[in-house]
Amino acid sequence: MRGGKFLTSVVAPVIALAISFLIASVVLRLVDIDPLTAYQEMWTFGTTTESLISMVNRAVPLFVSALAVGIGFKMGLFNIGVEGAYLLAALVAAYIGALYSIPAVLHVLSILLIAMVVGAAWNGIAGWLKVKRGVHEVISTIMLNFIAFSLSAYLFLNYFQEDTGGLIVATALIPETGWLPSFNPVLGWFGIEPRVGSELHGFLLIAIVLGVLYHYLVNRSRFGYDLRASGINAPAARASGVNPKRMIMTTMLISGGIAGLVGMSTLLGFSHRYVQDFPTGLGFTGIAVALLGRNNPVGMAFGALLFGFLDRSSLILDLKDVPREIVTIFQGVVVLAVVIVYEVISRLVQRQTVAAAAKATVEETEAVAS
Amino acid sequence: MMTMAQRLSEFPRRNLYILLALGGVLTLTVAALVVGTDFLTSPATAGAALVLAVPILLAGLGGLYSERAGVVNIGLEGMMIAGTWFAAWGSWQFGPWYGVLLGAAGGAAFGLLHALATVTFNVDHIVSGVAINILGLGAMRFLSSITYNSETGGSVVQSPPVEGIGEFSVPFLAGGEFFGRQTSDILGWLDEQNWFFISDLAGILGGFLGDVNWLILLGLALVPFTAWLLWRTAWGLRLRSCGEDPWAAESLGVSVLRMKYFAVVISGALAGLGGAFLVLVQAGIYREGMTAGRGFIGLGTLIFGNWLPAGVLGGAFVFGFGDSLRFSGPDVVRAFILAIAIALIIVAIYSVTRQSTRRAIISGSIGAGVLVFYMLVDDVPGQLLTATPYLITLLVLAAASQRLRMPAADGARYVKGEAH
Numbered sequence: 024m025r026g027g028k029f030l031t032s033v034v035a036p037v038i039a040l041a042i043s044f045l046i047a048s049v050v051l052r053l054v055d056i057d058p059l060t061a062y063q064e065m066w067t068f069g070t071t072t073e074s075l076i077s078m079v080n081r082a083v084p085l086f087v088s089a090l091a092v093g094i095g096f097k098m099g100l101f102n103i104g105v106e107g108a109y110l111l112a113a114l115v116a117a118y119i120g121a122l123y124s125i126p127a128v129l130h131v132l133s134i135l136l137i138a139m140v141v142g143a144a145w146n147g148i149a150g151w152l153k154v155k156r157g158v159h160e161v162i163s164t165i166m167l168n169f170i171a172f173s174l175s176a177y178l179f180l181n182y183f184q185e186d187t188g189g190l191i192v193a194t195a196l197i198p199e200t201g202w203l204p205s206f207n208p209v210l211g212w213f214g215i216e217p218r219v220g221s222e223l224h225g226f227l228l229i230a231i232v233l234g235v236l237y238h239y240l241v242n243r244s245r246f247g248y249d250l251r252a253s254g255i256n257a258p259a260a261r262a263s264g265v266n267p268k269r270m271i272m273t274t275m276l277i278s279g280g281i282a283g284l285v286g287m288s289t290l291l292g293f294s295h296r297y298v299q300d301f302p303t304g305l306g307f308t309g310i311a312v313a314l315l316g317r318n319n320p321v322g323m324a325f326g327a328l329l330f331g332f333l334d335r336s337s338l339i340l341d342l343k344d345v346p347r348e349i350v351t352i353f354q355g356v357v358v359l360a361v362v363i364v365y366e367v368i369s370r371l372v373q374r375q376t377v378a379a380a381a382k383a384t385v386e387e388t389e390a391v392a393s
Numbered sequence: 394m395m396t397m398a399q400r401l402s403e404f405p406r407r408n409l410y411i412l413l414a415l416g417g418v419l420t421l422t423v424a425a426l427v428v429g430t431d432f433l434t435s436p437a438t439a440g441a442a443l444v445l446a447v448p449i450l451l452a453g454l455g456g457l458y459s460e461r462a463g464v465v466n467i468g469l470e471g472m473m474i475a476g477t478w479f480a481a482w483g484s485w486q487f488g489p490w491y492g493v494l495l496g497a498a499g500g501a502a503f504g505l506l507h508a509l510a511t512v513t514f515n516v517d518h519i520v521s522g523v524a525i526n527i528l529g530l531g532a533m534r535f536l537s538s539i540t541y542n543s544e545t546g547g548s549v550v551q552s553p554p555v556e557g558i559g560e561f562s563v564p565f566l567a568g569g570e571f572f573g574r575q576t577s578d579i580l581g582w583l584d585e586q587n588w589f590f591i592s593d594l595a596g597i598l599g600g601f602l603g604d605v606n607w608l609i610l611l612g613l614a615l616v617p618f619t620a621w622l623l624w625r626t627a628w629g630l631r632l633r634s635c636g637e638d639p640w641a642a643e644s645l646g647v648s649v650l651r652m653k654y655f656a657v658v659i660s661g662a663l664a665g666l667g668g669a670f671l672v673l674v675q676a677g678i679y680r681e682g683m684t685a686g687r688g689f690i691g692l693g694t695l696i697f698g699n700w701l702p703a704g705v706l707g708g709a710f711v712f713g714f715g716d717s718l719r720f721s722g723p724d725v726v727r728a729f730i731l732a733i734a735i736a737l738i739i740v741a742i743y744s745v746t747r748q749s750t751r752r753a754i755i756s757g758s759i760g761a762g763v764l765v766f767y768m769l770v771d772d773v774p775g776q777l778l779t780a781t782p783y784l785i786t787l788l789v790l791a792a793a794s795q796r797l798r799m800p801a802a803d804g805a806r807y808v809k810g811e812a813h
Contacts, residue, residue, distance in 0.1 A: 054539050101519050156791045161467060161519060162696060163790065165689045166783040173780035180776065311527050314520060346538035348531070348549065355528030359506070362524060363514045370515075 032317065035368050036325075039315075039361035047353045051345070061345045069336025073221040076210075080223065082331030083230045083288045084302070086324055088309025090237050091142075091281035093318035097241055098254040100274055104146050104164030105282040106306025107171025112141040113286030114175045114194070117297035118183040121195040130201040135229075135287060142283020143276045145171060150275030154268045160275070168306075179297065192299040203291040224292030233281065234320040240277075250274065282306065311358045317365065330354060415594075420739075422593040424732035438717060438725065439597040444675060446713025447612040448473075451667030452691025453698065453705035454619055455500075455660040460700060461623060462656030463636035465804040467522030468507045470688030471529025472661040475499040476668020478533040481679030482540065484555040484672070492555065493608065493669050500665015501658050503529055508657035512650055518804050526688075534681060541679070552679035555672065558608050606674050608666075613706075615663070620702040632656055636800035639807045650809055664688055686783070693786040699797045711789070715781040723772040730773075734763040 048058035068074060088105050095102040116138035124130065149167055152158040185195040206223035210216075217223075241247040252260035253270050261267055285305050290297065312330060316322030333350040340347035452469050459466035480496030503525055510521040534549065541547030546554060583595035623629035632652050634642040639649045667687065672679050690712055691705075698704020718726050737760030744753035 050535070101523075103523070152787070152791055158787075158790045159696070162689070162693055163787060165686065166693065166787045169686055169783040170780045170787070173776050173783075177774055177776035181774065307527070310523055314524065346535060346542070346549075348535040348538040351531030352528075352535045353531075355524070355531035358527055359510060359521070359524040362516045362520050363510055366514050366516050 031365060031368050031372065032319065032322065035365045036315065036317075036322070036361055038368075039357055039364045042360045042364070043353050043357040046356050047349055050352060051349060054346070056345050061340060061343070061349070064339050064343050064345075065336040068339035069332055072215060072217050074335050076217055076221050076223045077335045078328065078331040079227060080288070080293075080331070081334050082324075082327040083224065083227055084285050084305045085308055085312050085330055086230055086327035087233060087281060087288070088285045088305050089312035089316060089323040089327060090233055090320070091278045091285065091306075092310050092313040093316070093320075093323060094237065094241065094250070094281065095274055095278045096254075096313060096318045097247075098250045098270060098274055099257070100271060100278075101161045102146060102149070102164055102275065102278045102282070103161055103310065104149055104167045104171075104306070105278070105285065105309055106304070107164075107168035108142040108145045108279050108282040109285035109306055110301070110303065111145055111171045111175050112138040112283035113290050113301060114179055114183060114297045115141045116283075116287070117194045117197065117290055118178075120201050121185075121197045121296065124198040124200050127200045127202075130198070131203060131291060134197070134201055134291065135284060138283040138287055139280040140283070142281070143279040146279025146282060147272070147276050150272045153275075154271055160271075179299075183297070185296075194297040197291075197295045201291065202295055205292070222292075224288050226288035226292050229284075230288070233284070234324060238320045246273070285309070308354075311354060314358050315361055317361075329357075417736075418594055418597060419590060420732045420735050421728070422590055424728045424735060427728070427731060438714075438721060441717040441720060442710065442713040443609060444606070444713075445716040446709040447609050448667040448670045448675075448687050449691050449694060449712050450706060450709035451612050451615070451670060452664050452688045453694040453709055454615055454691075454702065455663030455667070456692050456695040457619065457660075457700060457702060457705060458623075458632070458656045458663065459504075459660035460695065460803050461636045461800055462632050462653050463639060463800060463802045463805060463807065464508070464511050464653055464657050464660075465518035465522065466507065466657065466660050467519050467689075467692065468503065468525030468529070469522075469660070469664045469691055470684060470686065471522075471526035472500040472503040472507075472664035473668040473671075473684045473688040473691075474526075474529040474533055475503045475661075476665030477672050477679050477683055478536060478552075478668075479665070480669030480672040481552040481555050482536075484557075485552060489556045489558050489673055492673050493558070493666070496669025496672070497662040497665045500668060501662035504658045504661020504664070505654075507661065508654045512653045512657065512807075515806055515808065530681075537679075537681070550681040554678050557673045557677045558606055608670050608674050612666075612670065616702045616706045623702075633800070636803055639802055639805070640811075643809065649807060653807075664691070667691070690782060690786060693790065696797060696799070697786070697789045697793050700799055708789075711785060712782045715785050718781055719775065719778050726773050726778065727767060727770075730763060730767045730770075734760050734767055736760075737763060 051058040051061060069078070088109070091105045091108075092102055116134050119137050120130070120134040125133070145167065146164065149158075149160050149163040152163045153160050179194070180192075183194050184192060187193055203225035206225050206227055207217060210223060239247075241250060249260060249265045249270060252263070253265055253267060257267065260270075286301065289302055294301070308330060312323055312326040315326035315329070316324070333353060337347040337350040340349070452473055455472070456466050456469055476496040476499055479499030480492040482492075483495030484492030506528075507521055507525050510516040510524070511518050537547075537552070538549045541552045542549045544553045580595045580598050584592050586592050621629075623633060631642065631647045632655070634645075634647055635649050635652045635656070639653075642652075643649050668684060671683055671687070676683060691709075694705050694708025694712065698706070698708045714729075718729055737756045741753045741757035741760055744750075744756060
């Protein structure tokens, strides 16, 4: 039903956003802050060129992370382990990538490949545990996250760390052949000249490619068909010849491979080395973005941009004596609201469909009788 | 003639647990003897393990109520986070016992939210749980920013130091006061005698009974209470029936929705209590991220405890012990590793007697590997030690998952009146 799809994919997020704004406003009111002024400040600050660039830079890793989560969700597989996978992958890729220098494109590609392999291997453990030992992936990936934190801290501090003269704790700098160029020249074509120091990371292009690939893989390929079939009705998929174990393993490996790329935007476009305060939490927020975007690449892109905007624009709130943690509430509420609203709407749509079918049947019967 | 396995299976279940626990202590004693430390079975280690085990136990019991009623609760972590924040705030504003109450209430509030999403709106349980975790973290950070942030010693990520809950020692056995009078410390005396095994056993018991916290007692008492409530009362039978077959329960007049609500709210309250424990017994302060995944580990104990209260208790102790290694010296860690190797080799030998070659080979080779690791490594780095509890969860689940049985309708979508 066409209208039903529109309702669930567009109306549901809009209602969820409205609910979240309402709740955030009530919360701000409770602490004696005028919500409208706060939103206005956020909008004014958040729409400057530099803020928009920062928003996209923040959105790109979240989008990639959401893709990693989303492909699992499509078959009802919950990969909570993106967090650990991307941190470990970024560390190993940064370390190995700094050891050699080859022509630019190859160097970047090889680093991306290393990150994907590490991510896939790490999440593959969870896949293996599920297929061979029947361990639910939610528990195993959560545990693997904590183990990845420990393991990466251990490797980083004992083996991968370079002596930087005590200034920062970091791995060796990746040679320039392994850097991704900034996207600013492209912005220049459109007459946008951001301030010095404000750079659009080049990984944006790769993220867009990943989004397109995700769409084709999920919606246009045999694998995607099996994936969605397994998610909607596993016994039926199995009966039609889909090997559930192989599906679980493959999906987990793909999800982990994408997860490995989450940290690459920062690594190749900005820090060029793994630093002690390498951004964390992207894997968890990616789950929120995937839920928000309902595993649809366009939806997840919007979700990631929304989160990026909120994170960036909230910076102004500190200066205006508004607790900027209000956006963390907003982000939490919007995720819960969207899943609830989606459920309610799809139930309504289903009820309408059933009612319409029932009515049609009655009419038909009457027509035959008369 | 009966084989060992037959004899074990005819052995009363309860006694089997005691036998296993004694076997564990014996293994630890032997390992400690080889390494030359007595710290592994000392009251200090046992006490530390107990303190570390109780929050996990509370989270696990919380999961038990929820999942026995058929609602998967991965939001335990978020509920626990709420518990830590509200406990600190309650203790800071009104006193420690109010902290306990508010911590439980904060967790229960998030439990209510989870119930609303999963029971009323039929949202996928894991999706709702993940959302609860995100919301819990965000909401508490906001609350900190409007309360603790402006206080001395407080910030957006931590509270000012708060008053904790008092301790007491059990009279006669561990030297506690009895009507204001100091009593004997029998276990402490036994521990000092250095008698093989007996002193070690006394050391562990002494650790459990000396300087006990009221909240520890409450947490431990909840295990038999839960077992009684869920398996010996009509209410408990109704609750469990919702987790096994809500449609059949409905046909017999059980108000399934209401039972599920009860269960999930209790679940949140217990997780919140676990959070309160972290603040009021362990840390004396609220710090963001202090739960460090204990809600998830609680869920892990629930699974490998086979959705039974005693199983959750056992699991919580294994974690508590593994976790306490972070605070011990390298000798203790080595002794623990040796104990694991011995245990695995015992399992291997037992498997040979049961003609289970595969399991014998697997546990034997892992055991041998651990033994080699023990001989080669002098000091295990701290960063790796912090991974111990998580690694244990993973290994135990990998070994035991297939023999576990979760409630039949755990996580199932239930709509009233849709019985089939």
